[in-house]
Amino acid sequence: MAVSKPGTPVKPSAVFRFLFAIGLLAVALGMTLLVMSLKERAFLPAGAAALLLGVILVGSYLTDRLHAEVYVDPLAFEPPWSKLARGAGPPRLPAPGKLAVAPGTAFALDKLVDFPAAATAGRPAPSTQAARSVPAPAPVAQTSWTPALFDQVSAQQFDAMCEALFAQGGFEIRGQSHGTAGGVTLWLYSRHAQQGKDSPAAVAWCKQWSGQPVGVRELHPLLDLMHSHQLKRGTCATSSVCSENARKFAKDNGINLLDRAGLLALIAGRNPAQQQALLALALGKR
Incomplete structure (x- = not known):
């Protein structure tokens, strides 16, 4: 008889497999005879004997299968509790009142977390020092009129600047605001007119x-x-640009168009004090 090597499971023999097949047939035959014995009592002893024989044969095969899972060398098999006893199993929690790690154990935290480099005491970090050494650029004060200045002017500041601009031209101004949407209608009255002082000389749409x-x-x-109002003259002042169709329409209907370039040309004709006064209104400075 060949001896299996330690650590190899024993295979069930062919005899047990043959007996297992006979046992299954005996169980089937016994169950059939027991069912038939419900009508014919003569089949009851034979059915019980066949069922008992089948159970014995099938049980023998199952027992052989269970032995097949056991190793021939008992030392080759080690139960899980044995590994726990000798410390080879999964980690266990420490006993109550005891530390899991001995005091003074060094951990390589720098390998786990990317800590920033600490700055030397009394000396700021390089980035902070560089930021402090370069001063922030101071805002440049606007001292003259440029096309880009109109992009910084709010709607209310633009209305106030236009009203002052026409007032500098010698007109008496009566303004009518368009509300929160922005814009103002300026009725221009001539200060030197001898007749029709209550009638406007022109109107400006800003x-x-x-x-x-x-x-x-x-x-x-x-x-x-x-x-x-039966006026022959009107002015449209805007910080935007005008289309070619709008220019032709304005020329045919007595409207003077003052776009961004036209406003800059009109402001340039004022004296320096007047230009600075208009600039202060446009920037919201009183």
Whole structure:
């Protein structure tokens, strides 16, 4: 008889497999005879004997299978509790009142966490020192009129600047605000007129229209005001640009268009004190 090597499971023999097949047949035959004995009592002893024989044979095979899982060399098999006893099993919690790690145990935390380099005492970090050594640029004060200045002017500041600009031209101004949307209608009265002092000499329609060109549609309200007051002159002042159709429409209807370039040219004709006064209004400085 060949002896299995330690650590190898024993295979069930062919005899047990043959007996297992006979046992299954005996169990089936016994169950059939027991069912038949419900009508014919003569089948009851034979059915019980066949079922008992089948149970014995099947049980023998199952027992052989269980032995197949056991190693021939008992030392080759080690139960889990034995590994725990000799400390080879999974880690266990420390006993109550005891430390899991002995005091003074060094941990390589720098390998686990990327800590920033500590700055030397009394000396700021290089980045902080460099930031402090370079002063922030001071805001440049606006001292003259430029096209880019109109991009910094709010709607209310633009209205106030336009009102002062026409007042510097010798007109008496009566303004009518358009509300929160921005824009103002300026009625221009001549200070030197001997007759018709209560009738405006012209009307000005002032609005920024930021981000969009001024077209013919934007000029129609101004033309309606001119017709309703029988005025032959009107002015449209804007910090935007005007389309070619708007320029042709304005020329045919007695409207003076003052876009960004036109306003800068008109402001340049004022004296330095007046220019600075307009600049202060545009920047919100009183």
